[in-house]
Amino acid sequence: MGLAVYNPMSAALASEPMDDVTRIPVPGERPYDVLVGAGLLDALPGLLDGAVRVAVLHAPPLKQRAEAVADALEAAGVRPLPIEVPDAEAGKTVEVAARCWDELGAAGFTRTDAVVGVGGGAVTDLAGFVAAGWLRGVRWVPVSSSLLGMVDAAVGGKTGINTAAGKNLVGAFHPPAGVLCDLGLLATLPHDDLVAGLAEVVKCGFIADPAILDLVEGDPAAAADPRGAVLRELVERAVRVKAHVVGTDLRESGLREILNYGHTLGHAIEKNERYAWRHGHAVAVGLIYAAELGRLTGRLDDATAGRHRAVLSLLGLPVAYRADAWDDLLAAMRVDKKARADTLRFVVLDGLARPGILTVSDESVLARAYAAVAS
Numbered sequence: 079m080g081l082a083v084y085n086p087m088s089a090a091l092a093s094e095p096m097d098d099v100t101r102i103p104v105p106g107e108r109p110y111d112v113l114v115g116a117g118l119l120d121a122l123p124g125l126l127d128g129a130v131r132v133a134v135l136h137a138p139p140l141k142q143r144a145e146a147v148a149d150a151l152e153a154a155g156v157r158p159l160p161i162e163v164p165d166a167e168a169g170k171t172v173e174v175a176a177r178c179w180d181e182l183g184a185a186g187f188t189r190t191d192a193v194v195g196v197g198g199g200a201v202t203d204l205a206g207f208v209a210a211g212w213l214r215g216v217r218w219v220p221v222s223s224s225l226l227g228m229v230d231a232a233v234g235g236k237t238g239i240n241t242a243a244g245k246n247l248v249g250a251f252h253p254p255a256g257v258l259c260d261l262g263l264l265a266t267l268p269h270d271d272l273v274a275g276l277a278e279v280v281k282c283g284f285i286a287d288p289a290i291l292d293l294v295e296g297d298p299a300a301a302a303d304p305r306g307a308v309l310r311e312l313v314e315r316a317v318r319v320k321a322h323v324v325g326t327d328l329r330e331s332g333l334r335e336i337l338n339y340g341h342t343l344g345h346a347i348e349k350n351e352r353y354a355w356r357h358g359h360a361v362a363v364g365l366i367y368a369a370e371l372g373r374l375t376g377r378l379d380d381a382t383a384g385r386h387r388a389v390l391s392l393l394g395l396p397v398a399y400r401a402d403a404w405d406d407l408l409a410a411m412r413v414d415k416k417a418r419a420d421t422l423r424f425v426v427l428d429g430l431a432r433p434g435i436l437t438v439s440d441e442s443v444l445a446r447a448y449a450a451v452a453s
Protein backbone atom coordinates (compact mmCIF):
# COMPACT_ATOMS: atom_id res chain seq x y z
CA MET A 79 0.00 0.00 0.00
CA GLY A 80 1.57 3.33 -1.05
CA LEU A 81 0.92 6.51 0.93
CA ALA A 82 3.11 9.20 -0.64
CA VAL A 83 1.34 12.38 -1.75
CA TYR A 84 3.63 15.15 -0.52
CA ASN A 85 5.09 17.92 -2.66
CA PRO A 86 7.66 20.00 -0.73
CA MET A 87 7.56 22.78 -3.33
CA SER A 88 3.85 23.50 -3.09
CA ALA A 89 4.01 23.22 0.70
CA ALA A 90 6.74 25.87 0.81
CA LEU A 91 4.57 28.24 -1.20
CA ALA A 92 1.73 27.79 1.29
CA SER A 93 3.75 29.21 4.20
CA GLU A 94 4.29 32.93 4.63
CA PRO A 95 7.34 34.59 6.21
CA MET A 96 6.43 37.69 8.29
CA ASP A 97 9.17 39.75 9.97
CA ASP A 98 11.40 36.76 10.35
CA VAL A 99 8.49 34.75 11.65
CA THR A 100 7.39 31.96 9.37
CA ARG A 101 3.72 31.07 9.51
CA ILE A 102 2.96 27.53 8.39
CA PRO A 103 -0.75 26.78 8.12
CA VAL A 104 -2.06 23.41 9.23
CA PRO A 105 -5.23 22.73 7.26
CA GLY A 106 -8.13 20.52 8.30
CA GLU A 107 -11.47 20.84 10.02
CA ARG A 108 -9.87 22.93 12.79
CA PRO A 109 -7.09 24.81 10.96
CA TYR A 110 -4.36 26.66 12.85
CA ASP A 111 -0.91 28.09 12.27
CA VAL A 112 2.55 27.03 13.39
CA LEU A 113 4.72 30.11 14.01
CA VAL A 114 8.49 29.62 13.69
CA GLY A 115 10.76 32.44 14.81
CA ALA A 116 12.18 34.06 17.92
CA GLY A 117 10.17 35.28 20.88
CA LEU A 118 6.58 34.94 19.60
CA LEU A 119 4.88 35.45 22.97
CA ASP A 120 3.05 38.50 21.61
CA ALA A 121 1.02 36.08 19.52
CA LEU A 122 -0.17 34.00 22.49
CA PRO A 123 -3.05 36.06 23.93
CA GLY A 124 -4.64 36.39 20.49
CA LEU A 125 -4.79 32.60 20.18
CA LEU A 126 -6.74 32.33 23.43
CA ASP A 127 -9.18 35.15 22.91
CA GLY A 128 -11.97 35.13 25.53
CA ALA A 129 -10.11 33.00 28.06
CA VAL A 130 -10.19 34.33 31.62
CA ARG A 131 -7.96 31.64 33.14
CA VAL A 132 -5.05 29.89 31.41
CA ALA A 133 -3.13 27.01 32.98
CA VAL A 134 0.59 27.13 32.18
CA LEU A 135 2.00 23.60 32.43
CA HIS A 136 5.76 23.35 32.57
CA ALA A 137 8.56 21.21 33.98
CA PRO A 138 11.34 22.65 36.20
CA PRO A 139 13.88 23.31 33.38
CA LEU A 140 11.42 25.67 31.65
CA LYS A 141 10.25 27.50 34.79
CA GLN A 142 11.69 30.84 33.67
CA ARG A 143 10.08 30.64 30.25
CA ALA A 144 6.78 29.63 31.85
CA GLU A 145 6.99 32.74 34.03
CA ALA A 146 7.49 34.87 30.91
CA VAL A 147 4.43 33.18 29.38
CA ALA A 148 2.42 33.88 32.53
CA ASP A 149 3.55 37.52 32.48
CA ALA A 150 2.52 37.90 28.83
CA LEU A 151 -0.90 36.48 29.62
CA GLU A 152 -1.33 38.66 32.69
CA ALA A 153 -0.40 41.75 30.68
CA ALA A 154 -3.21 40.82 28.32
CA GLY A 155 -5.71 40.64 31.20
CA VAL A 156 -5.73 36.86 31.57
CA ARG A 157 -5.29 35.04 34.92
CA PRO A 158 -2.41 32.54 34.55
CA LEU A 159 -2.38 29.36 36.65
CA PRO A 160 1.19 27.98 36.63
CA ILE A 161 1.28 24.21 37.15
CA GLU A 162 4.67 22.56 37.55
CA VAL A 163 4.83 18.93 36.41
CA PRO A 164 7.65 16.34 36.49
CA ASP A 165 10.17 16.63 33.67
CA ALA A 166 10.22 14.49 30.54
CA GLU A 167 8.40 11.12 30.49
CA ALA A 168 7.83 11.23 34.27
CA GLY A 169 5.16 13.84 33.54
CA LYS A 170 3.30 11.75 30.97
CA THR A 171 1.28 9.73 33.51
CA VAL A 172 -2.36 9.49 34.44
CA GLU A 173 -1.49 10.58 37.99
CA VAL A 174 0.07 13.83 36.78
CA ALA A 175 -2.85 14.46 34.40
CA ALA A 176 -5.31 13.87 37.27
CA ARG A 177 -3.44 16.36 39.46
CA CYS A 178 -3.67 18.96 36.67
CA TRP A 179 -7.42 18.37 36.34
CA ASP A 180 -7.78 18.81 40.11
CA GLU A 181 -6.03 22.17 39.82
CA LEU A 182 -8.26 23.29 36.93
CA GLY A 183 -11.30 22.26 38.98
CA ALA A 184 -10.12 24.13 42.06
CA ALA A 185 -9.54 27.27 39.94
CA GLY A 186 -12.98 26.99 38.30
CA PHE A 187 -11.85 26.51 34.68
CA THR A 188 -14.76 26.78 32.22
CA ARG A 189 -15.02 25.94 28.53
CA THR A 190 -13.68 29.35 27.50
CA ASP A 191 -10.55 28.89 29.60
CA ALA A 192 -7.43 27.24 28.20
CA VAL A 193 -4.19 25.35 28.72
CA VAL A 194 -0.68 26.25 27.57
CA GLY A 195 2.17 23.72 27.63
CA VAL A 196 5.66 25.22 27.85
CA GLY A 197 8.38 22.68 27.16
CA GLY A 198 9.49 19.76 25.09
CA GLY A 199 7.30 17.08 23.57
CA ALA A 200 6.59 15.39 26.87
CA VAL A 201 5.10 18.49 28.49
CA THR A 202 3.15 19.50 25.40
CA ASP A 203 1.77 15.94 24.98
CA LEU A 204 0.59 16.12 28.60
CA ALA A 205 -0.78 19.66 28.29
CA GLY A 206 -2.76 18.73 25.19
CA PHE A 207 -4.13 15.66 26.91
CA VAL A 208 -5.17 17.68 29.97
CA ALA A 209 -6.91 20.15 27.65
CA ALA A 210 -8.56 17.36 25.65
CA GLY A 211 -10.03 15.81 28.79
CA TRP A 212 -11.13 18.90 30.66
CA LEU A 213 -14.85 19.53 30.03
CA ARG A 214 -14.37 17.21 26.99
CA GLY A 215 -12.03 19.66 25.33
CA VAL A 216 -10.80 23.20 25.89
CA ARG A 217 -8.38 25.22 23.79
CA TRP A 218 -4.65 24.73 24.18
CA VAL A 219 -1.40 26.07 22.79
CA PRO A 220 2.01 24.41 22.88
CA VAL A 221 4.91 26.80 23.43
CA SER A 222 7.44 24.35 22.15
CA SER A 223 10.96 24.55 23.54
CA SER A 224 12.75 21.49 22.13
CA LEU A 225 13.67 20.72 18.54
CA LEU A 226 11.68 17.51 18.62
CA GLY A 227 8.68 19.35 20.02
CA MET A 228 8.83 22.03 17.31
CA VAL A 229 9.17 19.70 14.34
CA ASP A 230 6.82 17.04 15.59
CA ALA A 231 5.15 16.81 19.01
CA ALA A 232 3.56 20.25 19.11
CA VAL A 233 2.06 19.93 15.63
CA GLY A 234 -0.84 17.71 14.73
CA GLY A 235 -2.98 17.38 17.84
CA LYS A 236 -1.81 13.95 18.99
CA THR A 237 -1.89 14.27 22.77
CA GLY A 238 -1.36 11.58 25.35
CA ILE A 239 0.31 9.79 28.21
CA ASN A 240 2.09 6.47 28.71
CA THR A 241 0.66 3.46 30.58
CA ALA A 242 2.31 0.39 32.09
CA ALA A 243 1.70 -1.44 28.80
CA GLY A 244 3.48 1.08 26.64
CA LYS A 245 4.10 4.45 25.08
CA ASN A 246 1.27 6.94 24.39
CA LEU A 247 -1.37 4.25 24.83
CA VAL A 248 -3.96 6.68 26.21
CA GLY A 249 -4.64 9.96 24.47
CA ALA A 250 -6.82 12.00 22.19
CA PHE A 251 -6.64 13.79 18.86
CA HIS A 252 -7.11 17.38 19.97
CA PRO A 253 -5.61 20.03 17.67
CA PRO A 254 -4.16 23.13 19.32
CA ALA A 255 -5.36 26.68 18.68
CA GLY A 256 -1.88 27.49 17.38
CA VAL A 257 1.73 26.42 17.86
CA LEU A 258 4.65 28.63 18.90
CA CYS A 259 8.15 27.43 17.97
CA ASP A 260 10.56 29.88 19.57
CA LEU A 261 13.91 29.07 17.97
CA GLY A 262 15.66 31.20 20.62
CA LEU A 263 14.85 28.53 23.20
CA LEU A 264 17.04 26.01 21.38
CA ALA A 265 20.14 27.78 22.72
CA THR A 266 19.58 26.23 26.17
CA LEU A 267 18.40 22.83 24.96
CA PRO A 268 21.02 20.17 25.87
CA HIS A 269 22.96 19.09 22.77
CA ASP A 270 21.86 15.45 23.11
CA ASP A 271 18.22 16.52 23.12
CA LEU A 272 18.75 18.69 20.06
CA VAL A 273 20.35 15.78 18.20
CA ALA A 274 17.51 13.51 19.34
CA GLY A 275 15.11 15.93 17.65
CA LEU A 276 17.07 15.58 14.42
CA ALA A 277 16.01 11.93 14.27
CA GLU A 278 12.42 13.06 13.59
CA VAL A 279 13.71 15.60 11.06
CA VAL A 280 15.59 12.83 9.25
CA LYS A 281 12.42 10.71 9.39
CA CYS A 282 10.63 13.50 7.46
CA GLY A 283 13.47 13.44 4.95
CA PHE A 284 13.01 9.76 4.24
CA ILE A 285 9.21 9.73 4.12
CA ALA A 286 8.56 12.97 2.24
CA ASP A 287 11.27 15.59 1.71
CA PRO A 288 14.70 14.25 0.65
CA ALA A 289 16.13 17.80 0.56
CA ILE A 290 16.28 17.41 4.34
CA LEU A 291 18.71 14.52 3.93
CA ASP A 292 20.87 16.53 1.52
CA LEU A 293 21.06 19.39 4.03
CA VAL A 294 22.05 17.10 6.91
CA GLU A 295 24.58 15.16 4.87
CA GLY A 296 26.00 18.40 3.42
CA ASP A 297 26.82 19.86 6.84
CA PRO A 298 25.88 17.77 9.89
CA ALA A 299 27.45 20.30 12.29
CA ALA A 300 25.33 23.11 10.86
CA ALA A 301 22.25 20.91 11.18
CA ALA A 302 22.93 20.70 14.91
CA ASP A 303 23.78 24.39 15.41
CA PRO A 304 20.86 25.86 17.37
CA ARG A 305 21.56 29.39 16.09
CA GLY A 306 22.12 28.56 12.44
CA ALA A 307 20.10 29.06 9.29
CA VAL A 308 20.43 25.40 8.32
CA LEU A 309 18.60 24.24 11.43
CA ARG A 310 15.87 26.80 10.84
CA GLU A 311 15.39 25.50 7.33
CA LEU A 312 15.25 21.96 8.66
CA VAL A 313 12.63 22.95 11.23
CA GLU A 314 10.48 24.64 8.62
CA ARG A 315 10.77 21.77 6.17
CA ALA A 316 9.87 19.17 8.80
CA VAL A 317 6.94 21.24 10.06
CA ARG A 318 5.63 21.55 6.49
CA VAL A 319 5.78 17.79 6.06
CA LYS A 320 3.89 17.27 9.29
CA ALA A 321 1.38 20.05 8.59
CA HIS A 322 0.54 18.53 5.22
CA VAL A 323 0.10 15.03 6.62
CA VAL A 324 -1.97 15.89 9.70
CA GLY A 325 -3.98 18.41 7.71
CA THR A 326 -4.95 15.59 5.36
CA ASP A 327 -5.55 12.88 7.97
CA LEU A 328 -5.86 14.13 11.54
CA ARG A 329 -7.13 10.86 13.03
CA GLU A 330 -4.58 8.56 11.40
CA SER A 331 -6.98 6.64 9.23
CA GLY A 332 -4.39 6.36 6.46
CA LEU A 333 -1.73 8.85 5.40
CA ARG A 334 -0.81 9.92 8.95
CA GLU A 335 0.65 6.49 9.66
CA ILE A 336 3.73 7.53 7.67
CA LEU A 337 4.75 9.78 10.58
CA ASN A 338 5.15 6.59 12.60
CA TYR A 339 8.08 5.48 10.41
CA GLY A 340 10.68 4.01 12.79
CA HIS A 341 8.35 4.17 15.78
CA THR A 342 7.17 0.56 16.04
CA LEU A 343 10.57 -0.60 17.27
CA GLY A 344 11.38 2.86 18.68
CA HIS A 345 8.48 2.84 21.13
CA ALA A 346 9.33 -0.74 22.14
CA ILE A 347 12.90 0.34 22.97
CA GLU A 348 11.60 3.27 25.02
CA LYS A 349 9.33 0.96 27.03
CA ASN A 350 12.14 -1.55 27.48
CA GLU A 351 14.35 1.24 28.84
CA ARG A 352 11.55 2.42 31.15
CA TYR A 353 11.63 5.72 29.22
CA ALA A 354 15.21 6.51 30.23
CA TRP A 355 16.20 6.65 26.52
CA ARG A 356 15.34 9.79 24.62
CA HIS A 357 12.45 9.34 22.17
CA GLY A 358 14.55 10.54 19.24
CA HIS A 359 17.36 8.10 20.07
CA ALA A 360 14.95 5.18 20.08
CA VAL A 361 13.40 6.40 16.82
CA ALA A 362 16.88 6.51 15.22
CA VAL A 363 17.37 2.79 15.89
CA GLY A 364 13.78 2.18 14.79
CA LEU A 365 14.39 3.94 11.47
CA ILE A 366 17.33 1.68 10.62
CA TYR A 367 15.23 -1.34 11.60
CA ALA A 368 12.30 -0.23 9.43
CA ALA A 369 14.65 0.38 6.50
CA GLU A 370 16.03 -3.14 6.88
CA LEU A 371 12.51 -4.57 7.00
CA GLY A 372 11.79 -2.79 3.75
CA ARG A 373 14.99 -4.13 2.24
CA LEU A 374 14.44 -7.72 3.36
CA THR A 375 10.89 -7.75 2.02
CA GLY A 376 12.14 -6.58 -1.38
CA ARG A 377 10.58 -3.15 -1.20
CA LEU A 378 13.58 -0.89 -0.55
CA ASP A 379 16.83 -0.75 -2.48
CA ASP A 380 20.13 -1.40 -0.66
CA ALA A 381 21.45 2.14 -1.18
CA THR A 382 18.46 3.92 0.37
CA ALA A 383 18.37 1.42 3.23
CA GLY A 384 22.08 2.00 3.88
CA ARG A 385 21.58 5.77 3.77
CA HIS A 386 19.55 5.53 6.99
CA ARG A 387 22.48 4.29 9.07
CA ALA A 388 24.87 6.67 7.32
CA VAL A 389 22.92 9.87 7.93
CA LEU A 390 21.95 8.99 11.50
CA SER A 391 25.58 8.08 12.28
CA LEU A 392 26.77 11.42 10.89
CA LEU A 393 24.63 13.10 13.54
CA GLY A 394 25.94 10.84 16.30
CA LEU A 395 22.57 9.19 16.87
CA PRO A 396 22.41 5.61 18.21
CA VAL A 397 22.24 2.96 15.50
CA ALA A 398 22.10 -0.22 17.62
CA TYR A 399 20.33 -1.78 20.59
CA ARG A 400 20.78 -4.82 22.83
CA ALA A 401 20.63 -8.15 20.99
CA ASP A 402 19.25 -9.93 24.07
CA ALA A 403 16.19 -7.65 24.22
CA TRP A 404 14.50 -9.03 21.10
CA ASP A 405 11.75 -11.08 22.81
CA ASP A 406 10.71 -8.14 25.01
CA LEU A 407 10.76 -5.76 22.06
CA LEU A 408 8.56 -8.06 19.98
CA ALA A 409 6.08 -8.32 22.86
CA ALA A 410 5.98 -4.52 23.19
CA MET A 411 5.49 -4.08 19.43
CA ARG A 412 2.32 -6.18 19.59
CA VAL A 413 0.47 -3.29 21.30
CA ASP A 414 1.65 -0.74 18.73
CA LYS A 415 -1.30 1.34 17.57
CA LYS A 416 -0.79 0.30 13.95
CA ALA A 417 -1.31 -3.40 14.82
CA ARG A 418 -4.67 -4.88 13.88
CA ALA A 419 -5.84 -7.85 15.95
CA ASP A 420 -2.83 -10.21 16.02
CA THR A 421 -1.21 -8.73 12.92
CA LEU A 422 1.74 -6.38 13.13
CA ARG A 423 1.95 -3.55 10.62
CA PHE A 424 4.98 -1.35 9.91
CA VAL A 425 5.64 1.76 7.88
CA VAL A 426 8.32 0.91 5.31
CA LEU A 427 9.66 2.62 2.21
CA ASP A 428 9.18 1.52 -1.39
CA GLY A 429 11.86 4.06 -2.28
CA LEU A 430 12.95 7.50 -1.14
CA ALA A 431 9.87 9.54 -0.11
CA ARG A 432 7.63 6.61 -1.02
CA PRO A 433 6.25 5.33 2.29
CA GLY A 434 3.87 2.40 2.46
CA ILE A 435 2.54 -0.19 4.86
CA LEU A 436 3.99 -3.65 5.45
CA THR A 437 1.43 -6.06 6.88
CA VAL A 438 3.47 -8.85 8.42
CA SER A 439 2.29 -12.34 7.49
CA ASP A 440 5.53 -14.19 8.26
CA GLU A 441 7.00 -12.93 11.51
CA SER A 442 10.38 -14.56 10.92
CA VAL A 443 11.41 -11.49 8.91
CA LEU A 444 11.07 -9.33 12.04
CA ALA A 445 13.86 -11.15 13.90
CA ARG A 446 16.03 -11.26 10.77
CA ALA A 447 15.72 -7.49 10.36
CA TYR A 448 16.70 -7.01 14.00
CA ALA A 449 20.16 -8.35 13.17
CA ALA A 450 20.80 -5.00 11.46
CA VAL A 451 20.61 -3.12 14.76
CA ALA A 452 21.42 -5.80 17.35
CA SER A 453 24.62 -5.22 19.31
Ligand SMILES: NC(=O)c1ccc[n+]([C@@H]2O[C@H](COP(=O)([O-])OP(=O)(O)OC[C@H]3O[C@@H](n4cnc5c(N)ncnc54)[C@H](O)[C@@H]3O)[C@@H](O)[C@H]2O)c1
Binds near residue numbers: 137232234263268
Ligand atom coordinates in the same frame (compact mmCIF):
# COMPACT_ATOMS: atom_id res chain seq x y z
N1 LIG B 1 2.35 14.29 19.94
C1 LIG B 1 3.16 13.94 18.95
O1 LIG B 1 2.80 13.96 17.78
C2 LIG B 1 4.57 13.59 19.28
C3 LIG B 1 5.52 13.55 18.26
C4 LIG B 1 6.83 13.25 18.58
C5 LIG B 1 7.20 13.01 19.89
N2 LIG B 1 6.24 13.08 20.86
C6 LIG B 1 6.61 12.88 22.26
O2 LIG B 1 7.51 13.92 22.63
C7 LIG B 1 8.34 13.46 23.67
C8 LIG B 1 9.79 13.76 23.37
O3 LIG B 1 9.95 15.15 23.25
P1 LIG B 1 11.36 15.85 23.56
O4 LIG B 1 12.41 15.21 22.76
O5 LIG B 1 11.14 17.29 23.46
O6 LIG B 1 11.66 15.38 25.04
P2 LIG B 1 11.29 16.06 26.44
O7 LIG B 1 10.02 16.80 26.38
O8 LIG B 1 11.42 14.97 27.44
O9 LIG B 1 12.45 17.14 26.61
C9 LIG B 1 13.79 16.68 26.71
C10 LIG B 1 14.53 17.43 27.82
O10 LIG B 1 14.84 18.73 27.36
C11 LIG B 1 14.41 19.70 28.30
N3 LIG B 1 14.15 20.92 27.56
C12 LIG B 1 13.20 21.13 26.62
N4 LIG B 1 13.35 22.33 26.08
C13 LIG B 1 14.41 22.91 26.68
C14 LIG B 1 15.06 24.16 26.52
N5 LIG B 1 14.67 25.05 25.60
N6 LIG B 1 16.10 24.43 27.33
C15 LIG B 1 16.54 23.51 28.25
N7 LIG B 1 15.97 22.30 28.42
C16 LIG B 1 14.92 22.01 27.64
C17 LIG B 1 13.20 19.07 28.94
O11 LIG B 1 12.87 19.69 30.15
C18 LIG B 1 13.69 17.63 29.08
O12 LIG B 1 14.52 17.50 30.20
C19 LIG B 1 8.06 11.99 23.83
O13 LIG B 1 7.21 11.78 24.92
C20 LIG B 1 7.37 11.63 22.54
O14 LIG B 1 6.53 10.52 22.68
C21 LIG B 1 4.95 13.36 20.58
Ligand SMILES: O=C(O)C(=O)C[C@@H](O)[C@H](O)[C@H](O)COP(=O)(O)O
Binds near residue numbers: 234245246278341415
Ligand atom coordinates in the same frame (compact mmCIF):
# COMPACT_ATOMS: atom_id res chain seq x y z
O1 LIG C 1 2.11 12.60 14.73
C1 LIG C 1 2.15 11.39 14.46
O2 LIG C 1 1.17 10.82 14.00
C2 LIG C 1 3.36 10.60 14.72
O3 LIG C 1 3.33 9.40 14.60
C3 LIG C 1 4.59 11.35 15.10
C4 LIG C 1 5.54 10.57 15.98
O4 LIG C 1 6.84 11.13 15.80
C5 LIG C 1 5.23 10.72 17.46
O5 LIG C 1 6.25 10.13 18.23
C6 LIG C 1 3.88 10.21 17.91
O6 LIG C 1 3.64 10.56 19.24
C7 LIG C 1 3.75 8.72 17.84
O7 LIG C 1 2.42 8.44 17.84
P1 LIG C 1 1.81 7.09 18.41
O8 LIG C 1 0.40 7.18 17.97
O9 LIG C 1 2.55 5.95 17.83
O10 LIG C 1 1.97 7.14 19.88
Ligand SMILES: [Zn+2]
Binds near residue numbers: 278357
Ligand atom coordinates in the same frame (compact mmCIF):
# COMPACT_ATOMS: atom_id res chain seq x y z
ZN1 LIG D 1 8.16 10.44 17.33
